[in-house]
Amino acid sequence: MRCVIARFPFDLTKSGVLQTMQGVKPEEVVGDSVIIGRRTYPVMQVGQVITRQDRRDFSPGEVLRAMAKLGFTCRGLAQTAAPVRALNPLQHASAMLGTPPAV
DSSP states (O other), X not given: OEEEETTEEEEOOHHHHHHHHTTOOOOOOSSOEEEETTEEEEHHHHHHHHHOXXXXXXXXXXXXXXXXXXXXXXXXXXXXXXXOOOOOHHHHHHHHHOOOOOX
């Protein structure tokens, strides 16, 4: 499939991306990610490997759009688990008391 990334056209296939990413160790994911095979890769790492361009030359959105069109699972920041907020002492005490019984 023809995709434009950083104003350059690329003919990408799902099998080609799988083959290119085979043996590439995933970096730590801190933002958008793509699941390729059984591994989760940062989207910018995927873009760098498949285009052989510097990461500053393309945006994460371009790579996410291309990978989604090829059928890979893409995850954004909004889909990652939000940190759980700790309860303040008043909320903790209220939770321990529970709800009043219905009359």
